[in-house]
Amino acid sequence: MDWNRAKTILIIAFAALNLFLAIQVYQTWEKTLELTDAHNITLRELEQLMEEGNIRLDTELPEVKPDEMILKATLKNVDDSWEAHDNYFKQTPENPIAVKDSKEIGTVLEEYVPDFDNYELDTFSSTSSRYVYQQQWDDLPLFDATLSVQLKEKQITSMHWVPFDITEESRSKEAIYSAQSALFALIERGDIPDGSVISDIRLGYHGKNYEAQTYDLLPSWRFTIAKGNAFYVNAFYGDVETVPSVKDKN
Template sequence: MLNMILGFQLWSTNRSNQTEIAADTSGTVEELNRVLRSKNIRLVEELPTDLPKLKVITVKFDESFKPGEMKTLKTPMTMTSILGKSVTKEVQARSEIPHFEMYQFDSVTSKNGVYQFNQAYGKLPLFDVKVELNEQNGEITSYRQAYVEVESGVEQAEQKLIPAQLAVRSLVENYLSEGSIITEVRLGYHGQLYNSQTQPMFPHWRVTIDNGDIYYLQAFNGAVEPPQKGSDLAPFATPDAKSKK
């Protein structure tokens, strides 16, 4: 009988919490739509609705990888073979590029025959850790690569994230000009690189605008970094690279 009572209380609490979350989300969506209309700003895709609890991670750049060094592939590949859904993992695993199966294609920063892939932690991209593939005459002939190890044993408590709807609303109200088009909103890890092989990375919402601007919003507190142009990004600004500037 006691187990039944406790079980009912737990069910009631969970149901109440879910109802409150749903109500909060509904209100946030309505407010976002209002500010979007007020500035004539359009979203190309629906915003992510998943809201996992995440923590700060600590990564260590592998010094055996030289991100500034372009390496030639012995056996050229094609993007069709790399991105083909039925063979992606098999092709990547057989690739000459170390750990290539651990990277995700990044359509935002890929352009003009230069294709970029973000290393992933779990299912989330590490926006600052990339493999860059270079195409010539329809084939991938060379690449450069950064790679990190996510350090274990670093105790960090998981925290709730700011919903994408709330992050985008803040961006629209305070940063975006009228008539802007938001082309992508994606959750991942991002950090301010400094002169150390070991770096903290925080969950961020990456928001891409049609004019090429890319905003990073810290997903715990909503802090916004100044926008970067996609063409101006320095995806291989590793500690070594920065220290030489």
């Protein structure tokens, strides 16, 4: 074996890996920096930027700032009628359940899901063949705690459930981004294309499961573009996550 050649290849590979990681770190830092600069944006500055890009609000801009609360959650235990998977539960009725409309779907779910009155329909994630509901906490949606109902020919064929138990609440000393500051940064950075219509702005909790069935949930703004994507903006750190639209394409 040519050890000198092998050594050279390893050095090049490590150098390429370090360069890739450095680029990722820089891009994350750049995104956060841009949002940090937007902390003190005035409403007039936001309106002027929207006018320049012909961007329109089809919903009210929330004036309230998020609470500084951080939540920890675990996957809730449910009864044996639900089939357990890694991070969700599933139930498939023996016979599909006929439903006429969303009201009848809600009536059915009240029989299957404890505390279903604590869930609200998420129109962004829902389609004609899938209704998605989000668990609420302190009148705010837990964006990741969902109940998804699969439909076929106006019949419920299966249900996927990610129920959360909030196990810990704590407060952060981090500065909070208002809706107008977060929106200004998204537009200025080019995430929201010119000519877009913002159909919904919603405050809730969003996060990741870093350990099995354990979630860290932070206050986040969700900006929804009419007939387009949605953007989650972490209200503490300014991290941005883009969620593609799941609407029917037919």
